Amino acid sequence: MTQYDPPRPTATTVDGTGGTREQQPLPPVRPTVAPPRHEPEPDAPAELAADATLAPSEVSRLVGGWHHNPHGILGAHPVPQGTAVRVLRPFAERVVLETEGPDGGSFELTHQQDGLFTALLPEQDLPGYRLRVNYAGSEVLQDDGYRMLPTLGETDLHLIGEGRHEELWNVLGSHVRTVGGVRGTAFAVWAPNASGVRVIADFNGWNGAAHPMRSLGGSGVWELFVPGIGEGAHYKYEIATRDGRMLQKADPLARATEVPPATASVVHTSSYAWQDQAWLDKRARATHHDSPMSVYEIHLASWRPGLTYRELAVELPAYVRDLGFTHVELMPVMEHPFGGSWGYQVSGFYAPTSRMGGPDDFKFLVDALHRAGIGVIVDWVPAHFPKDDFALARFDGLPLYEPADPLRAEHPDWGTLEFDYGRAEVRNFLVANAVFWCHEYHVDGLRVDAVASMLYLDYSREGDAWSPNAGGGRENWDAVRFLQEMNATVYRRCPGVVTVAEESTAWPGVTKPTEHSGLGFGLKWNMGWMHDSLTYLAHEPVHRKFHHNEMTFSMVYAYSENYLLPISHDEVVHGKGALVSKMPGDWWQQRANVRAYLAFMWAHPGKNLIFMGTEFAQGAEWDHDTGPQWWVLGEDWPAAADHRGVQDLVRDLNRLYTDSPALWRRDTHPSGFSWIDGGAAEDNVFSFIRFDDTGRPLVCVTNLSPVVRTGYRVGLPTVHADVRDSVWLEVLNTDTAVYGGSGLGNPDPVKADPTPWNGRDTSAELTLPPLATIWLSPA
Template sequence: MDIAPELITAIAEGGHHSPHDVLGVHPDGDGSVIRVRRPLAVSVTAITDTGPVPLTHVADGVWAARVPGTVSDYTIEAEYAGGVHDIADDPYRFTPTLGELDLHLIAEGRHEQLWHALGARPIRHQGIEGVAFAVWAPDATGVRVVGGFNDWDGRGHAMRSLGASGVWELFVPAMAVGTVYKYEIRTRRGEWILKADPMAQRAEVPPATASVVTRSEYTWNDGDWIAHRARTEPSAHPMSIYELHLGSWRPGLTYRDAADQLIEHVTTLGFTHVEFMPLAEHPFGGSWGYQVSGYYAPTSRFGSPDDLRYLIDRLHGSGIGVIMDWVPGHFPKDAFALARFDGQPLYEHPDPRRGEHKDWGTYIFDYGRNEVRNFLVANALYWFEEFHVDGLRVDAVASMLYLDYSRQDGEWEPNIHGGRENLEAIRFLQETNATAYRRHPGVAMIAEESTSYPGVTAPTDAGGLGFGFKWNMGWMNDSLQYVQRDPLYRSHHNGEITFSFAYAFSEQYVLPISHDEVVHGKGTLLSRMPGDHATKIAGARGYLGYMWAHPGKQLLFMGQEFGQLSEWSEGRGLDWWILDQPSHRALQDFVGALNAVYTRTPALWQRDHDGAAFLRLGEPSHNPNVVAFARTADDDSCLVSLTNFSGAEIANLPIRLPAGGVWHEVLNSDATEFGGHGVGNLGEVVAADDGLATITLPALGTIWLLAAG
């Protein structure tokens, strides 16, 4: 029963790497010994199945007693000065809550449901309700759980090391959901540092930084949606995405508050999906969520994790898909979070040439480390499995692909082949995409990738990255540069608006007019348009008509649907009042009409990535200000889009359509109902047998023609 004094001291200070080896119940000859830590107690008793057993104070608050036979369970009753009694279960009598398979999978980087092993998990263990804590901290020399439940003194809740796995574990009986906690980690230098739980599924509302024990009580109602999604290939279906920053869409709304208002707005306008800017926990609101501190914790700014589940469930119930921005490319240096988590580079690459993002002042993940890669791959799956999201838009993929991204000569280290590609990051992206599609068919993995890296949306078994879609940044940059030009000079820059057709089918694209295009002095979509206010509105309608017909899916950032005039700021709401002005209300109505025609016209989305279903038009006479093309569906139905980017009406334009006969004018951006002048073709165009027709195009306008069938 005797133990060495130095061991007693280590246990008393809560610094022993394996406190369960000393505390708890252990065989001792033909009996057992019970040891507990109860500093300042005047008496301690173990209540066993066979009755009370008084314990003797050994030293430094450690108490012990020898009992005959074996002891299966017990509770501890401690009496303190003044007659204060405390009766509690003993955390150190419990076996580990992680099995050998968990530890093996973590070490291999293959634990696809990592959140079921690490973090703070309310469970029933050995017949007792409590919370199982587990954290990966391989360089730590001691780890403790601290929080309000122990007055932020972790000496009585030291965790045990589970050997070479680097995982530390402790089961705390009777702990309640809602408990606030952190980990107290002793580094190699002997310093104790406080860290939020990397695997926490809930966090305090910033600027507070602690983790919160949580358990979902939500019952989903979207089973039919998920089943249908699994049978669906997103690239062959409509996808019109409304991107929003929840905190500034309508400030003050919680997840639950937002449900009705967001559903009404999105369904009225006919968008098929919403895309939330990052909702994982982040310390600084000005990062817009792109510097994440809690990858498994939905931000508490808008409510609980179950409140977010409610919002997503409601969106699904209204037929709206949900995409969320995901940021595996970098993380902030805040001392309470992932940075130098156990006193050493752990989640970040130890070499600053690979581990630091100079532009953003952040750390870059060590994609070659199994446990780090597992942390991120499992996180992608977590959002699909626990929150039923339908897609992840992966931020800043280009920064992950290249070792020399935003670095000068001498500031980066080539890969093992002497190249600039980050081979570990590439393998990570391939694994994430392949695993996501295997486990959750029908979801969408979307890359924000701004270079010409080949095969972003090619299958991983063909050497591609395996994404479902890629943002078409080239189209976005070129087309916005073009429409900012005075219409008088656009004819000299026709390539800016048409070059995208040369590569439109090289990847599966999304056309993004995103938040990045309406900040930092760029102006809004409407303010970029040249001319007076009416001309700007007309230009925006025509451009959006061209965009919606262009091959690829569409994404539009909030506020652009009604012509927001001021740049977006996360610190204030949208200018909803501007909808009182008829021209802005009409622009929003036009976006609704775009989506309505788009979703019911398979030619605009069914063969989005098939070059054989696309045809440029222009003969017999070419006008550099007119962009005309045809799109064909599986059933050979055909839609023609014609946009006049000049500032003057074009009457009697001769053009050869794909077929003769009647073509219905199903959309006209210059229609009077949208605030235009009503210039058009009186609802239809009749083409000769060889397809030749004459068409009138409004200034700055887009017309869609659908072949009668």
């Protein structure tokens, strides 16, 4: 048998941000009184007194999982007679301790009670040892994690207590590390109300008796280093509550999880080598407000059902790039127990769902999108979390992540719980999570779900079913401060990232900088525009003149925030039907309405977003099990050409949009837009101009009547001193035959004349196709 020569245990110092740790040698354990030396027989364990034993009640607390400081008992500790060693190995038949050094030897530990083995060593110095443990005739050599110092430093604990640890994921959760020269996994979890915490895992047969964690003072953090455990281990935390229950909880900061419906956390160490530095450098110099942004929203699990992250990395970037979208927005990729929630009930905030692969596989997908020139926005859900027993709900037996007040804890709409934004550690958990996805997964944006439900204490609550704030109002000021801190931290830590709010009310300053008392988002979903425009389009054309303002009202407030125009998944589910099915008329008219609407949307101030399947006008609403109706694009589908025509239009819209600075350079400034005629209600016609930062215009005219309008005069901006030189080209026409239209329009250059019209000095007569939008650009 080769004598093991373990290195001396080491202390951990921390740089305050969860960064690199330096290892410092610890002094050896020194008993205060040297006992008489007992030399063991060769190859035989020493016979020792049993005065390293513990009171039976102490053993019961330890073995039962109710002890707050197992490291104060287990491991090696100086006592007047020498060094007491205590080892917890339930189910072991024999434990032998082997010490290092010239005077090292083997010492058999005595089983005291319930798997606790003890010995009194006559050593004054005990710099290192290993344990030889026999289980039913099988012998294993193990290190003792209870001789190690905590893997969290004082600075870490201080920052956690203050709620200011911006890299929380580097200190809590599970991490493969080398401590004291020993390779293993450090576990750490915040559970301040627990009476005891243990690690239960596949490596201990899901019996945590051998792995109780220690409480690190008033921080509420429990910690344990387990030697010999590495990548791929499955685990949970077993939490003893104050009222005598034992809970089994997944790790809130786990980097990986089992595939649902299994719920264990998985130890993960990334080995992925990113290849997108050029993208990140370019992103850091970008400004979103005056850059093109056309977003394709995707539910990854159903875009191409059955594909893994790595398989998606082959197909998705090619498809999105071909269609010309600048970004994808992924519905929540964080782990969630129920697929039918589409990811909006998150149980693993720090882990991408394992349904399609591991964390490095998801990184591969993001990297592939970046290398294709496509930005990645992910949906982020800090508004609520599910009540599943294994997750965050009453995590340590009492309300922890959720408010203690039941009128604030329960979310009435989704049967979920809300976060306690007033608690520093909870706020830290979420702020660090936002940074985590941008830092670790290189995502380019966070779309924050359900912001309105966070801002208002009475959201979806009627009568007395809500608790007012300290001033008696309905505003959730804790949520406001959290959102401000999240946005400020993300923008400071992650250059070039954009945050987007799904906020459906008139809360002021959603996209106003935090230094000016705003919430600090980069963009806000324009839910008002979406609702009004879809309501207008649902009317038969003959009735649309009575609802004309529903299409123009958005320009009254267009510059109150920085907007993104969303036709998202929410508009094509729950019986609402696909976009094309919302339109009146026959099949041709429905598609014509969609084409005209999309071109109107792309020209309207604000960024653009459509949900998958909308780009080819699929007829059925989205089903998360089957995904888009790709087969309607196939040759064997009778109307395939019609669907491909809409897809071709979207491709051309994105190309022209990206190539036309007038459509995005002054997106957030009133000087970038001017109505030509916003009041042509009788005609169902809308005409306006977009300008770039040089003043170069692009004209958009939309006819949402099924009537062809020939000789329709439109006022035009003056682009030349001599009006005879004012020639306009029709650069887009949604009625073009290739898109499935009737082929009417203005194929020849349009010459302006000095006839004043619509308050402008020059104008031209146009042919407006039925249910169509045309774009004109000066030649």
